[in-house]
Amino acid sequence: MPQRRKRTEVSVRKSAPNYLIGALVLLLLGSGVGLFLGVIRPLKQELKVSQENLWVAGKDAQECEEKQFQVESENQEMKKYIQSLEVDNKDLQKTYDWLAAEVKRKMDALEALKQTQAELNQKLEREVRRGEILIKEIRGNLVVDVTDRILFDSGEAELNEQGQEVLKKVGETLKQISDKVIQVGGHTDSLPISDRLKNEFPSNWELSTARASQVVRFLQEKAKVPGNRLVASGFAQFRPVASNATRRGRRLNRRIEIVLLSKVEDL
Numbered sequence: 001m002p003q004r005r006k007r008t009e010v011s012v013r014k015s016a017p018n019y020l021i022g023a024l025v026l027l028l029l030g031s032g033v034g035l036f037l038g039v040i041r042p043l044k045q046e047l048k049v050s051q052e053n054l055w056v057a058g059k060d061a062q063e064c065e066e067k068q069f070q071v072e073s074e075n076q077e078m079k080k081y082i083q084s085l086e087v088d089n090k091d092l093q094k095t096y097d098w099l100a101a102e103v104k105r106k107m108d109a110l111e112a113l114k115q116t117q118a119e120l121n122q123k124l125e126r127e128v129r130r131g132e133i134l135i136k137e138i139r140g141n142l143v144v145d146v147t148d149r150i151l152f153d154s155g156e157a158e159l160n161e162q163g164q165e166v167l168k169k170v171g172e173t174l175k176q177i178s179d180k181v182i183q184v185g186g187h188t189d190s191l192p193i194s195d196r197l198k199n200e201f202p203s204n205w206e207l208s209t210a211r212a213s214q215v216v217r218f219l220q221e222k223a224k225v226p227g228n229r230l231v232a233s234g235f236a237q238f239r240p241v242a243s244n245a246t247r248r249g250r251r252l253n254r255r256i257e258i259v260l261l262s263k264v265e266d267l
Contacts, residue, residue, distance in 0.1 A: 106140075110140070117135055141260055142259070143257060143258070143260075145256075145257050147254065147255050148255055149251075167219060170219075174258075174260075175225045184215045185256070188237050188253065205236045241253060
């Protein structure tokens with residue numbers, strides 16, 4: 001009995017370190033798990049925060065992409081608008097150039113008209129001074145009014161000598177002007193044609209037209225004004241410049257009117 005007890009004690013002594021080692025291992029494991037959990041929790045929290053930040057960043061990136069798309073769309077619209085402005089600017093420049101050219105053309109035409117008027121006034125100074133010829137500008141056209149008594153004898157449509165001399169002076173100036181249509185208009189007063197002349201001129205229409213035609217023929221044949229620039233028109237008594245109720249007014253209305261027109265459409 002004493003010997004068995006001794007063996008048991010020896011056995012307990014020998015197995016005691018194993019228990020200690022096991023307890024130590026368990027202790028270490030417990031400490032490691034605690035340590036592990038202590039490390040994992042902050043990491044999980046950081047991961048959650050990172051995921052939230054990543055989601056926010058993704059949302060911001062999406063918003064930025066949408067804004068970029070909007071900016072690009074607005075940029076395209078702006079480019080189209082700029083292109084339309086460039087087209088408008090070219091059109092405006094063309095219009096400006098045309099207007100500038102038109103203004104220059106009209107200024108040149110006005111200057112030429114003034115020179116023609118001055119030249120005619122100089123050549124016809126005596127007749128102008130007597131009031132037999134009136135040279136004026138109406139709506140950009142030069143008008144030469146010649147009373148009938150210095151061109152025709154009373155009731156006649158044939159040019160007299162004084163009339164031919166006057167028309168020679170007028171023709172010298174007119175044949176130098178190549179960009180005008182020359183309209184020669186015959187005008188009468190409102191008195192009816194006398195019985196003596198009715199066989200030749202049934203009305204003032206025939207008389208006014210015949211006189212205008214005589215002036216046109218003279219300007220072409222004697223003054224050498226090109227015929228394609230001449231027009232003969234009879235207006236009878238229907239375009240008076242004064243009242244036909246007075247003797248002086250009727251005298252003013254009996255006239256040959258030579259008009260320098262800029263265009264055929266002005267006839």
